[in-house]
Amino acid sequence: MVRNKLTPPNRMLMQLQLRVAAELRCSMWWATDHSDFSALGPPCLSTILVPAANVGSLYGTFYKTAFQQKEVSEGALDLMSAHPLIDTHVDLPLILRASAHTDIDNRSNPVEAAEQIAGPYPGHVDVPKLRQGKLGGIFMAVRVPCRSGTDYFLPSDDVRDALEQVDQIQLIMEEKEFQYARSSEDNLKAFKAGKFATFIGVEGGHMLGNSLSILCIWAQLGVRYDTLTHTGYNAFASSAGSGDPLDPLYIDGLTKLRLIGTVMIDLSHVSDETMRQSIQISKAHALFFHSAARAWWDHPRNIPDDVLDMIRSEEGKNNGVIHCVFCDKFVGLEDPTLQKVADLIEYIAKNCGRAHVGIGSDFDGIDYSVEGLEDATKYPDLISEMMARGWTDEEIIGLMGGNLMRVLDEVDRVQQRSKDQEPSGAVYDQRTDDNLPGLARGHLEERSNNLTLDIED
Amino acid sequence: MKLHLCALISLLGSIAASQSQKPLETAPSPYVPLHPELEARSREILAKYPLIDTHIDLPATMRTINRRPMDAIPKLNESHPGHFDLPRAKAGGLGGAFFTANASCPGAYGRDVGPDFLDPTETVQHVLESIDLVKNTLAYYPTLMKGARTAQDVRGAFSEGRLAVLMGLEGTHGLANSLSTSRMYAELGVRYMTLTHVCHSSFASSNGGGAGTSGSTIPPAHPGNGLTPWGIELVHELNRLGVMVDLSHTSDNTARDAIKASKAPVVWTHSGARAINNHPRNVPDDILEMIGDGPDKNNGIIPSVLFSTFIDPNNATTARVVDHIEHIAKIVGKNHVGLGSDFNGISLAVEGMEDVSKWPNMIQELLSRGWTEPEIAGIMGGNLLRVMEEVEVVKNDLSNLPPSPEVYYKRTDLPAHEWGGPNMAYLAPDVQNIVVQQRRLRDEL
Numbered sequence: 001m002v003r004n005k006l007t008p009p010n011r012m013l014m015q016l017q018l019r020v021a022a023e024l025r026c027s028m029w030w031a032t033d034h035s036d037f038s039a040l041g042p043p044c045l046s047t048i049l050v051p052a053a054n055v056g057s058l059y060g061t062f063y064k065t066a067f068q069q070k071e072v073s074e075g076a077l078d079l080m081s082a083h084p085l086i087d088t089h090v091d092l093p094l095i096l097r098a099s100a101h102t103d104i105d106n107r108s109n110p111v112e113a114a115e116q117i118a119g120p121y122p123g124h125v126d127v128p129k130l131r132q133g134k135l136g137g138i139f140m141a142v143r144v145p146c147r148s149g150t151d152y153f154l155p156s157d158d159v160r161d162a163l164e165q166v167d168q169i170q171l172i173m174e175e176k177e178f179q180y181a182r183s184s185e186d187n188l189k190a191f192k193a194g195k196f197a198t199f200i201g202v203e204g205g206h207m208l209g210n211s212l213s214i215l216c217i218w219a220q221l222g223v224r225y226d227t228l229t230h231t232g233y234n235a236f237a238s239s240a241g242s243g244d245p246l247d248p249l250y251i252d253g254l255t256k257l258r259l260i261g262t263v264m265i266d267l268s269h270v271s272d273e274t275m276r277q278s279i280q281i282s283k284a285h286a287l288f289f290h291s292a293a294r295a296w297w298d299h300p301r302n303i304p305d306d307v308l309d310m311i312r313s314e315e316g317k318n319n320g321v322i323h324c325v326f327c328d329k330f331v332g333l334e335d336p337t338l339q340k341v342a343d344l345i346e347y348i349a350k351n352c353g354r355a356h357v358g359i360g361s362d363f364d365g366i367d368y369s370v371e372g373l374e375d376a377t378k379y380p381d382l383i384s385e386m387m388a389r390g391w392t393d394e395e396i397i398g399l400m401g402g403n404l405m406r407v408l409d410e411v412d413r414v415q416q417r418s419k420d421q422e423p424s425g426a427v428y429d430q431r432t433d434d435n436l437p438g439l440a441r442g443h444l445e446e447r448s449n450n451l452t453l454d455i456e457d
Numbered sequence: 458m459k460l461h462l463c464a465l466i467s468l469l470g471s472i473a474a475s476q477s478q479k480p481l482e483t484a485p486s487p488y489v490p491l492h493p494e495l496e497a498r499s500r501e502i503l504a505k506y507p508l509i510d511t512h513i514d515l516p517a518t519m520r521t522i523n524r525r526p527m528d529a530i531p532k533l534n535e536s537h538p539g540h541f542d543l544p545r546a547k548a549g550g551l552g553g554a555f556f557t558a559n560a561s562c563p564g565a566y567g568r569d570v571g572p573d574f575l576d577p578t579e580t581v582q583h584v585l586e587s588i589d590l591v592k593n594t595l596a597y598y599p600t601l602m603k604g605a606r607t608a609q610d611v612r613g614a615f616s617e618g619r620l621a622v623l624m625g626l627e628g629t630h631g632l633a634n635s636l637s638t639s640r641m642y643a644e645l646g647v648r649y650m651t652l653t654h655v656c657h658s659s660f661a662s663s664n665g666g667g668a669g670t671s672g673s674t675i676p677p678a679h680p681g682n683g684l685t686p687w688g689i690e691l692v693h694e695l696n697r698l699g700v701m702v703d704l705s706h707t708s709d710n711t712a713r714d715a716i717k718a719s720k721a722p723v724v725w726t727h728s729g730a731r732a733i734n735n736h737p738r739n740v741p742d743d744i745l746e747m748i749g750d751g752p753d754k755n756n757g758i759i760p761s762v763l764f765s766t767f768i769d770p771n772n773a774t775t776a777r778v779v780d781h782i783e784h785i786a787k788i789v790g791k792n793h794v795g796l797g798s799d800f801n802g803i804s805l806a807v808e809g810m811e812d813v814s815k816w817p818n819m820i821q822e823l824l825s826r827g828w829t830e831p832e833i834a835g836i837m838g839g840n841l842l843r844v845m846e847e848v849e850v851v852k853n854d855l856s857n858l859p860p861s862p863e864v865y866y867k868r869t870d871l872p873a874h875e876w877g878g879p880n881m882a883y884l885a886p887d888v889q890n891i892v893v894q895q896r897r898l899r900d901e902l
Contacts, residue, residue: 167637
């Protein structure tokens with residue numbers, strides 16, 4: 001495999017960016033990154049270096065793409081034509097929202113954004129790239145930054161912004177290349193129709209507005225999974241790096257929420273304790289939609305070994321799936337390459353079984369993917385590599401999405417069976433946003449204290 | 458007078474009882490027919506045609522007195538405080554109802570959105586939770602209730618003997634300055650949106666003076682005190698979505714602007730006639746003149762309201778409500794009126810219509826005034842269903858239009874430049890480039 005001659009400047013830039021990272025309460029994982037963390041230089045350095053590195057990386061991508069096209073095996077392309085590859089985590093809505101596209105006022109609007117990804121678009125994902133990469137299905141992530149740290153019950157626009165992103169995704173789905181999917185059946189239907197099966201995931205419990213009701217609403221709007229935390233806290237759980245246990249509200253939701261089958265819980269980003277509790281309490285499938293293994297690369301975002309041990313096809317174990325991320329920071333900064341991702345997949349498969357792995361790139365939600373998997377055109381390269389390593393067709397079909405669909409079917413069956421269970425009425429106990437207007441309460445208190453009733457007539 | 462005292466005491470008693478954690482008790486006033494000789498006929502008519510109340514604030518009541526609002530659901534079929542519960546609805550012959558999935562104006566729970574309406578609140582959470590509450594209520598009573606979206610659904614539910622339940626959003630502050638949320642709410646089943654509640658929004662101006670106030674209007678927030686251009690965009694989007702535009706609570710200019718902008722019939726889900734009782738919540742004659750049959754008129758409807766203060770503080774009776782209705786009907790025609798109560802959103806309903814079990818009294822009053830059966834069927838629900846169908850036709854006519862791309866021009870959070878993570882670590886390099894360039898442009902502007 002030919003190495004990109006222009007790699008070193010990219011790598012240096014990356015290191016520099018790491019050191020120049022802004023300090024936010026939200027960025028706990030960032031702060032515990034493997035490299036030395038010290039603030040060096042003013043942030044404006046990146047505005048000079050980014051465009052320069054950009055040129056380099058664009059050249060590099062072109063160079064490699066042109067050369068490597070021949071190396072992808074016919075077998076891989078055939079397999080991907082017959083079976084859909086599902087990427088379980090793509091942050092396309094984030095990119096669309098973060099960049100303006102039209103008009104003088106420089107405002108981004110979701111309607112025009114949805115039309116524009118039909119052609120080449122910045123980032124790792126757009127329709128031409130997806131076609132070239134022979135993607136079959138895609139989970140688009142609804143994501144809103146964690147703003148409030150531990151004050152997550154202060155008013156914010158999180159839920160409104162999340163609704164806007166669901167709207168964005170639905171507008172994308174109105175384009176002729178995409179088709180909404182929520183089940184394995186939908187996935188196949190879209191694939192046969194030649195469209196990208198589009199699922200919706202929500203990345204972070206803060207978009208639930210501290211409310212189980214709102215989780216139900218997401219389910220009604222077609223959301224199929226919720227990543228319980230992003231990099232911050234919320235009423236339900238704590239993020240990676242913290243040692244906090246689950247909130248009782250979440251436990252109540254897990255055990256009683258009738259919709260737990262409809263909205264799968266994604267354990268990427270959550271703290272170790274949250275992971276363990278979730279798996280033990282809910283008996284639901286442990287799903288990680290964009291993660292890696294900590295024994296493989298020591299990063300708080302990655303899954304610890306004892307949790308990996310819980311997932312396999314044995315009696316008493318969890319029948320979940322771990323989808324491997326492409327982000328260089330989680331796969332291994334020493335040598336972030338396609339090989340490493342393949343090694344990581346094999347590592348997880350060795351621990352849990354080949355029926356428990358999948359692909360969740362986190363494209364468009366990361367700055368750098370690994371070398372060899374720079375963007376959505378590169379999926380066939382990965383499949384090629386797995387075939388070269390002796391994975392059978394059946395195992396690769398599982399890796400490409402069969403494993404997840406198996407879980408999805410099971411989840412849907414459970415949901416059908418527990419349809420008559422009562423939904424949870426639990427309310428987050430720290431909420432103070434009463435629906436009783438303060439004015440009314442004051443008035444009523446006055447009246448009930450008043451012994452002589454003043455009646456107008 | 459005595460009736461008022463009883464109702465007041467029972468209301469206070471139930472609130473006091475709930476606060477002291479005793480089981481909720483209600484003391485509904487017993488049914489007394491307004492025109493006993495017409496009672497049998499009124500019940501006959503109620504059994505034959507669906508009576509659809511265009512405005513009941515049930516979710517708000519359930520959320521107001523229950524820390525865990527869903528705990529109230531089982532009580533709905535026994536007895537629940539307020540003007541509505543299922544036994545009384547059945548006794549009253551109610552055929553269908555719009556429950557409002559509303560959130561209070563933010564000022565009411567101590568939030569200040571600021572002069573541009575931009576500061577964050579929990580409003581969207583409240584709306585979504587209310588919608589979920591309605592859905593769970595429907596799921597709990599599958600034999601007694603049925604969720605409906607179209608006129609056909611309503612008729613279907615009625616023929617099965619189930620209460621047809623629809624939803625409305627009371628106040629565009631609940632949209633949090635976004636057209637995306639209007640699309641999402643429409644998808645979740647909201648069938649009308651009241652352009653304002655008692656507060657202004659970025660879309661429209663309110664008349665302010667609702668229940669509990671002295672009735673004076675609030676100082677304007679927008680030039681012209683009507684719809685903003687952004688609000689006109691909303692009206693067009695609602696037309697495209699097939700969601701009815703509700704003008705109760707809006708300022709007079711908002712109503713005029715909305716009627717001019719709307720391609721579909723509009724509604725007032727709970728208002729009276731200002732000529733009968735001079736209150737800002739009632740509709741003035743010149744606006745009524747814009748509604749009716751005829752090529753230059755809007756074909757909407759004006760359902761009634763049952764709040765004593767709006768009807769007539771000195772004569773708060775069912776008969777007086779019908780005075781309002783007849784005045785309106787004289788201008789717009791009897792095929793452009795309807796029945797709205799605002800139950801659970803008001804303190805005192807008029808004498809004779811104290812709660813949802815009293816609808817026969819309304820029918821008796823209409824009969825006593827010589828309304829014919831078809832006219833009564835119309836005001837009960839036929840006119841509303843016709844309007845719903847016309848709104849559906851407009852939606853189909855507009856189906857080739859793309860969704861509105863408009864964004865509230867005062868928002869500074871779009872494009873979301875700050876969403877790239879620490880030092881833009883979530884963004885691919887070429888996207889970072891764009892963001893950097895745009896930030897530079899924005900700073901220069």
